[in-house]
Every structure is written in C-alpha cells, then in structure tokens.
Amino acid sequence: MERSNPFFRGSELPRLALLAAVMLAGWAAVWHFAHHRPPAHEPPLRVESTPPEPVAPDESPEFETVTDRTPMSFRDNAAYAKLLEKARERTAPELAQESRRDVFSTHLWERPERYRGVPVHLLGTALRILRFESKLSKTGWLYEAWITTPDARKYPYNCVFEEAPSGLPIGVDVSERVVFNGYFLKILRYQAGDAVRGAPVLVGKLGWEAPLAAEPVKESNRVLFWSMVAIGAMFLVSLLRWVFQLFQYLYAPRRSLGSTRPFTDEIPPADLQAWVESQGPEDEPHEDEEGSPPHP
DSSP, rough: BOOOSSSSOHHHHHHHHHHHHHHHHHHHHHHHHHHOOOOOOOOOOOOOOOOOHHHHHHHHGGTTTSSSSOOOGGGGHHOOOOHHHHHHOOOOOHHHSSSSSOOOOHHHHGGGGGTTTTTEEEEEEEEOOOEOOOOOOSSSEEEEEEEEETTEEEEEEEEEEEETTTTTOSSSSEEEEEEEEEEEEEEEEEETTEEEEEEEEEEEEEOOOOSSSSOOOOHHHHHHHHHHHHHHHHHHHHHHHHHHHHHHHHHHHOOOOOSSSSSSSOOOOHHHHHHHHHHHHHHOOOOOOTTTTOOO
16 A cells, blocks of 8 residues: 655644744734834923913905805805915914914814914824915915824815925825914815715915935834744745655655555455365364363
C-alpha cells in the first residue's frame, strides 16, 4: 500500500492564513496612521470674571431676504456680496481678532437669525476644497471649503473665501488642517447622496500651512511599524517552510510500504480454495500405548 506524505503539518495552513491576515491589517493601519493627520484641537474656553460681549447680528437691509434651510439663490446675493466685501476690507489677523470663539454649530442651527453676519472662528479639517467662477469676486474666482470641527464632525461647515494660500490642495477628497474666520450667512440646504442635509455658510478668510517635508515619526507609529516588520518576517518564514514542504511533497520519491497489491476485503475464490486444501484433514486423537483413551 502506498502512503502519501502530507506537506501540511498540524496547523501550518491556519497559522499561515492568520499571519497573512494580521500582516495585511497591520500594514493597512501603518498606512492609515502615516497618511492621516489627527484632527485639530484648540484649548477649551475658560469662564472669565468679566462677561463676554453680547452677540450682535448684522441688521443691514441686505440680510432681509436671506432664508435659512434653502439652497443658495439670488435672494442671498446681496448679503453674500456684502460679506465678501467686509472680509476683503480686513486683514487675516484683524478678522481673527474679531471672530468669536464661543459660537458653535448648535447656536447657528437653532437660531440662525440671531447670528446673521456674526464673525465665527473655526479650527478643523477641510475634507473638500473647490474653486469656481463667480462675478461677486474681484478676481473672478471663489473657493469653497467643507470643514469639519470637533463640534460638527458629521455636519461640516461650508466656508467661502476669495484668496487661497499658495500650495493649498484642491479636490473632493482632501484632509488638511485649516483655520477659518468668517461671517455667518445662512443655513444652506443641499443634497448629500440620498439625504437632504444642511450646513452653515461662512464667508471670510482661510489660513493654512503646508506640512513639513519630513515630519517626526511618533513613538507609537514607530512601535507599530517594527511590530509589523516582525510579523512580516514570521509570515515569510512560514511561507518559505510551506513552499519547501510543497516541493518536497511533489518531487520527492514516494516510499512504498509492503506489497504493491491493493488491499481489499474480498478474497478471490481460487485463493480461498487453495488455502483450504493446504490445511489438510484435521488430526485424529491418538490412543496411548495400553489402548486406553487419553485422560483429559
């Protein structure tokens, strides 16, 4: 009977598959942490002894036709142009100094008319930056950034600005830490896939700094990287061992054990008859010398 030599020993295949899965997941995590920039955070506001200045909305006639929770339309153009002009007249530091840091997405959503034209400060991540032509801009172009902040992760702000920093990435899938100081215009209604959503519209100035060419690697990322290198080495060793056993199984000479005749449960009739005849008649019991039958 011929016996095969298995090239998997014990849990070799499950272990190889497990190491492959861990390695792929680990390298995906390394890539994610290497290219993902952590969300921006600012120190929390502190209550001061003196009360803050009251919020004063802009009550100019241009804002009388602005309607919240609607798409942008010609009814918003007068207020839109007014806010662009106000942002154009101020430098970035002046607008940052003027902007309020105690106004959040909740305030704008619940009472948008109370914050019309109020300058608001944002520090967050721009996920989408577009450029489009507009007659309201002196340059003929306007930029639009969709910015998420810690208080509005799922509902980004729609921030419009006239001048963009040099080198600012443009696209529908970006991830850039930015600072924006702008005047609140309205709650914009827009279509996002199959759902209708709203976003606060701000008009102002955007600040952005290009990341360094080679940022220092954090200690946690370094440990994760070398852990993945070790797991990759283990996977490579297991893979080489498996390949070696596979080649040994395919090309090594087969060993035969015993007769090459296959074993079956049936005996051919001719072989059975030959075996019976070879046994002969059964031996008869012999009497002892006195002729008496043998004692048991």
